[in-house]
Amino acid sequence: MRGPVIENYDQNFDNWNGAIAYLDRDGVLNYGSPNYINSPEELNIIDGVKESILSLRKLGYKIVIVTNQSAIMRGLWDEKQLKLIHQKLIEEIGHIEAIITCPHRNRDGCNCRKPKPGMLFAGSNLLRGASHEDVNWFADKPVPINELDLMVGDRNSDMGAGWAVGARLFQVNEHLGLPSVINRIIEGDEGDDFSPV
Numbered sequence: 001m002r003g004p005v006i007e008n009y010d011q012n013f014d015n016w017n018g019a020i021a022y023l024d025r026d027g028v029l030n031y032g033s034p035n036y037i038n039s040p041e042e043l044n045i046i047d048g049v050k051e052s053i054l055s056l057r058k059l060g061y062k063i064v065i066v067t068n069q070s071a072i073m074r075g076l077w078d079e080k081q082l083k084l085i086h087q088k089l090i091e092e093i094g095h096i097e098a099i100i101t102c103p104h105r106n107r108d109g110c111n112c113r114k115p116k117p118g119m120l121f122a123g124s125n126l127l128r129g130a131s132h133e134d135v136n137w138f139a140d141k142p143v144p145i146n147e148l149d150l151m152v153g154d155r156n157s158d159m160g161a162g163w164a165v166g167a168r169l170f171q172v173n174e175h176l177g178l179p180s181v182i183n184r185i186i187e188g189d190e191g192d193d194f195s196p197v
């Protein structure tokens with residue numbers, strides 16, 4: 001089976017604190033749609049997102065967007081279209097390190113579609129050559145690769161994927177997105193917005 005689509009940008013970042021901010025796309029950076037975002041024209045950035053990304057970078061975070069886009073395996077459009085959409089995204093939100101996209105449907109049984117953590121594993125491996133896959137969660141005191149890692153998403157599936165890598169979890173309303181939690185992140189909130197039990 002094909003893996004996730006990885007778009008990797010320049011990773012030079014002097015101020016990196018070693019942590020990764022995993023951000024869902026639709027409902028966090030741009031307004032979502034029940035019928036997918038199918039073109040650059042349909043991509044509308046939520047007010048304040050660019051400034052919030054800058055705030056994350058001032059804190060020292062590298063940024064990895066992790067997004068489920070099953071429209072690809074449904075045959076609605078292809079990776080070329082995905083890249084056009086993401087070209088506009090980058091133009092509007094500024095520099096980030098990577099965008100990782102799961103193209104699959106539930107029935108494809110992949111390892112990357114959230115709530116599975118495959119895209120977060122891939123992002124960690126890409127940026128620091130170490131994957132959360134290798135963390136021994138059954139050790140006496142399991143520690144994630146970086147305790148400052150965080151996941152921001154609007155759905156429980158985002159929280160599930162973040163939970164699986166020990167990230168701090170911030171769940172947002174799909175109309176308010178990242179700007180609605182940026183102050184909590186800056187203030188060092190543990191980010192405990194989801195519990196699987």
Ligand SMILES: [Mg+2]
Nearest residue numbers: 024026027154
């Ligand atoms: Mg979303």
